[in-house]
Amino acid sequence: MYKAMLVDDEYMILEGLKQIIPWNELGFEVVKTAKRGQEALDYLKENDIDLLITDVTMPKMTGIELVREIRKFKPDLSIIILSGYQEFSYVKQGLELGVKGYLVKPVNKDELEQKVIQIRDDLIQDARMGTQKELYYDTMVQRWLNDELNEDEFLNFIKELKIHLNPSYSVIIVNQANNPVDLSEYVKSQQQPFMVQTENLSTYQTVIIYQGMRNELNLFVKGIEEELRGQTFKIILGESVTEWENVYESFEKSKKLLLFQEFYGDKEASQMVVSLTDTEEEVEKLHFLSFNKALMIGDMATIKDELHGIYQQMAEFRYTPENVRHVTFLLFTDIYRQFPSLDKEIYDDTLKKIHHSSSMKELKQWLDQILDSIYDNPAVSKRYSDLVKSAIHIISTDYQKDLSLKSVAEVLHINPVYLGQLFKKETERSFSQFLNQTRIKKGQYLLLNSSKPINEVGYDIGYNNPTYFFKMFRKLNGLTPKEFREKYLQNYQSFEE
Structure with missing residues (x-):
């Protein structure tokens, strides 16, 4: 049921408006x-309605003045104005x-009934459009978070x-356990346009893509x-990217x-x-990043330089033991995702080592050992199911x-939705991400082991659009194809050799 408000300084007209049409029907x-414009204005500042019908000629505040004030904070409210005579200026x-x-x-x-019906139909249509827009918005933000948007889709969005x-973007995950607080109004008030919320039986999760510098974050x-004072919550801040x-x-x-x-957080912390x-x-x-x-570039010296640089910076910034553990875990999960030769046993052992570590040096040495083990035995895939191995x-x-x-699901005679879910679960990458990474790795090989022009390399690995190849290569490697070739042509220690 939609809500209507009637404003007129004459009591009998107000009563007549309430009775003249079957509002509920x-x-x-x-x-x-x-009976006064100010009374109506005060009510509207505290309450929501869907339709306002107001007289024009009222003492102290006219109907036009009332509408002008309302438009400052309710720009979309449906309004009908009444007058005792036809006046063009009104x-x-x-x-x-x-x-x-x-x-x-x-x-x-x-006439009044026809106008009210028209406004009701407009409100119904607006609600439908609003629902569609909300669904579109949530879908696009989720796809952005999961690396499923191409450039044209993103720019149109x-x-x-x-x-x-x-x-400058940073992802924030807010988990609330019970009696969740809706953060949407706070997020909007801070001019942050990207947020999605999900709920399951035990957790209410808000994901925000924050735009702004770290101190503002x-x-x-x-x-x-x-906003969450008195609630049980966890707030996780991801890496800032540009x-x-x-x-x-x-x-x-x-x-x-x-x-x-x-796994290892303080279970008592609310x-x-x-x-x-x-x-x-x-x-x-x-x-x-x-x-x-x-890791995508795949050169051992580059990987270890980046790894050692991060530990050196943590020492410089005097990171707490807990934050060193957090960083080490993230570095390891990046390694684990990139190299399927690492199995669940290595994963579990690493979690234990991180949890029980006594020094930063010990953690860095452990990651060095893992990288060396991959270099010595790169090709063995130990943790993928037969179905995912077939897709790969x-x-x-x-x-x-x-x-x-x-198309791959059709070859394997399997439901594509099921294959996509299983593939993402086991490889921690979507099918399209894995395909692009495979193509770019093949492109790396051609750049270093042939004299083919860069555009031709792109065509050879499945990219018909040279611009897209260039952007994808730079996105995954942090270097253009030309920069990659120049830097690693003479000195490249591949994990795959």
């Missing part, structure tokens, strides 16, 4: 009547203020939202803590930190904020073709 309830002002109708007193029953991007998170294409990495880091907390970097200097120097890209084999042999999850 038309889908409305008259929830308030007011009609003109009403149109300028976006009113839905102008009726002359005495009000004609059929931003254009439709009519927002300006700030080239810290203040934003303090605001969340205030390009929209890498937001998924910040999301992955946030999820991994949350997982680590579930309120927890986990952040690895607090200042812009730390964000700039302690760059986890560079390590991830080094198709990707490895047919990467030059126009492959899709659906």
Whole structure:
């Protein structure tokens, strides 16, 4: 039932408006009547309605003045204005203020009913459109977080939202256990446009893609803590990244930190904020994303340089033992995701070592040993199911073709949704991510072991668009194809040799 409000300084007219049409049958309830514009304005500042019908000529505050004030805080409210006579200036002002109708007193029953029906139908249509927009918005943000948007889709999404991007992004995960607080109003008040919320039996989760520098982010998170005062919650801050294409990495880091907390976090803590970097200097120097890209590049010296650099920076910034453990866990999970030769036993052993470690040096040496073991035995895949191995084999042999999850599922005679879910669970990458990484690894090999022009390399590995090949190569490696070839042509220690 929609809510209507009637405003007129004459009591008999108010009563007549309440009785002249069957409001309930038309889908409305008259929830308030007011005899003065100020009375109506005070009510509207505290309450929501869907339709306002107001007289024009009232003492102290006219109907036009009332509408003008209402538009300052309820720009979309449906309004009908009434007048004792036809006056063009009232009609003109009403149109300028976006009113839905102008009726002359005495009000004609059929005209009023027709206008109310029209407004009801508009409200129903707006609600449907709003639901569709919300679904579209949630879907697009989820796809962005999961690295499923191409550039055109992303730019169209931003254009439709009519927002300006700030080239610094950090993913925040907020988990609430019970009696959850809706953070949407707070997030909107801070001019942060990207947020999705999900709920299951035990957890209410809010994921925010924060735009802004790290010091601003810290203040934003303090605001969340205030909103959740007295609640049970965990707040996890992911890595800050400067390009929209890498937001998924910040999301992955946030999820991994949350997982680590579930393993070894303080079970008694009812309120927890986990952040690895607090200042812009730390964000700039302690760059986890560079390590991830080094793993994709695949050169042992580059990987170890990045690894040792991160530990050196943690020592410089005097990281607490707990934060060193957090960082080590994230570095290990990046290694584990990239190299399937590592099995569940290594994963469990590493978790134990991280939890019981006594020094930063010990943790760094352990990761060095893991990297050396991969270098000595790179090709053995120990943890994928036969179905996922089969899908990977198709990707490895047919990467030059126009492959899709659906086409591979058809070859394997399996439901594509099931295959996609299983593939993501076991490899920690979507099918398209894995396909792109496979193609780019093949491209690396051609860049270093042939004299083919860069555009031709792109065509040979399945990219018909040279620009897309260039962008994907740079996204995954942090280098352009030309920079990669120049840097590693003479000195490349591959894990795959």
